[in-house]
Amino acid sequence: MKKQPNVIVFGIDSLRRDYMSSYGYHRLTTPHMDKIASQGVLFENHFSPSIPTTPAYASMLTGMDCFGTDVVALRHQGGLGNHLKTLPEILAEHDYNTTCVGFSNNPSSRGFQKYLDYEAWQPDETGKCPKADNLNEVAIPELKRLNEADKPFFLFLRHMDPHSPYLPPKPFERIFYDGDEKDPANKSMESVYHFKPHADFFKSWIPEGVTDQRYVCAQYEGAIAYMDACIQNIFATVEELGIEEETLIVLTSDHGETLYEHECYFDHHGMYDNCLVVPLILKFPGELPEGKRITDTTVIQDVTPTILELLGIETDIAFNGQSIVRPLKGEKLASVSEFYITECTWMRKHGWRTSEWKLIQALEPDFHFKPEIELYNLVKDPEENHNVASQEPEVVNLLQQRMEDYIAKREAETGRINPMYTNIHYHGLKEGPLKSSQEAYDKLYLGSISNARKIQAK
Known part of the structure; x- marks a missing residue:
């Protein structure tokens, strides 16, 4: 009897789709994820309507909007309601092994059988934080362990590199910047340091004396490029294990990020589009076409019903989201015009x-x-x-x-x-x-x- 397909979801925190080269960014930030897009399906107009992290992942992993999840706040009080089933809970009922990396102690990640964590905040002795490499040290052995079992697996990876503090290691911290970040004539960071609610946070990770906001934005770009290179390690492991053909890859994000726009500096508050635009890329050899781009508007609660349809798993859950593989079968999506x-x-x-x-x-x-x-x-x-x-x-x-x-x-x-x-x-x-x-x-x-x-x- 053929084993059910595996699923690896890259839930990349704070990744704006417009900063990915596969989505048209003018710098080559994501060559390895771009290759996955060329081998699968890219959704050009994918949105996360309820920000930030907790409500966004609640919608992603339940297929429900914020009314369905009853979750809108980062600091959500209480767990997810018993009226909800999460994707790992559904898959466990279908004999999947499930592991979550980097997202324990949050109500939105309820239902995984195993939780693993890694350092994604504090800088090391170099003043940088190799977040994605830290994730790989935990995730790659777990991927190999899951593959050895006779059951299909669901591996959820929460990458944190594009989430502030932006701390990519060398050479990525200057891969897109060669200016003088401490030029005294540059005043662009003054308003950032004067924003009292967040000033101490910025000063705890932005090097002392930085005056150029472009340098900080380049750390975000560099963090994405560094993470992309590390994600290639995971793709290489999938290939080495010989499970490419039987593994659904999902690349997406919980929300975007504000850099120097709208005075909401280097964070993800403000409902401007830079916080609402997220990527969605699906690769599933033999099941999904290669190099397809879908222009229909899609939303984060579509992710769970889409994964379940691709796995051939039926439930009686009335999702708010919809399976968005219909256009690939010549069917029309329910329009999301507003x-x-x-x-x-x-x-x-x-x-x-x-x-x-x-x-x-x-x-x-x-x-x-x-x-x-x-x-x-x-x-x-x-x-x-x-x-x-x-x-x-x-x-x-x-x-x-x-x-x-x-x-x-x-x-x-x-x-x-x-x-x-x-x-x-x-x-x-x-x-x-x-x-x-x-x-x-x-x-x-x-x-x-x-x-x-x-x-x-x-």
Whole structure:
């Protein structure tokens, strides 16, 4: 009897698809992942509607939107509801061995049989953190162990290289930069160091005296390139084990990243597209075509139903997401022309995105002193630099109505209040909604690398 296929999911934290060369980035950041894309299917318009990490992975690994998961906050209180089944739980029921690397102690990773961790935050004696190599030291022996069993396996790898702190080792820290990062005439980092809530975090990993924001952005690019080279080690192991033909490879991310845009420096808050755009690449020899690119809009909750269909596993779960391999069979996808977006990390906001417009509405004042309502024309202003809410009140009203109708519909379907309305302690301050931007600015504080890791661990 033929063994079921294996699955390896690369859940790459904070990876923007527009920084990957396979998605058109002008620097060759991801040659090894690009090769996988050339051997499989790349989804050009894949989005993560609910950021950051915890709600995004909850949607990815359950096939549900944020109403279905009831998870919107990074610091989610309690576990995943018993009404949910995660992908590892479903696969375990079908006799899979399941291992998760780098994502223990988070409610969204519930259900794996084995959890392994690696150092993905603290720099070594060189001042750098070889995150992906640390992952390989744990993951490659585990991959070989899983392969020796007579069962199929699901291996989930959470890479952290594009997540701040960006600490790629040599030569990747200067692979895309040869300027003077400490030029006293360059003032571009002054606003970063003056942003009190996160300044101490930045100073804990950005080398002292750096004045050029391009240098820090180049660390993000270099971290992606370094990780890509290390991921090739895993592809080589798959090839050496002779399991390429029977292994589904999924390359994706939980959310994007803000670099120097929108004053949300080197982090992933703000519902601008740089945080919502993520890659999705699938390779499954013999089952998926090679070099195919899909332009339909897809969302993160599509990942689990897609994996299950490719494995030939049927469930009675009514997913919010859909299997997105239909276009490869000549079938049409259910159109995703607009969707609800949420963020609950350092700011509590929600909104509505169409192919033309983006509405962002604050549920309480934010620490960037931004207006309560933002509206962007994504066709004329794809970088979302010009808030036209005051010039387009009819569009604001229309999108608000579309959003409110959707919220009412999903609340009725789930029998629960929108979690965006109930997560008033999302910031960990143990107090209710913040009353002013100044209060948010004064009270919300990230701190050092160690403190950032603790917040993630919670």
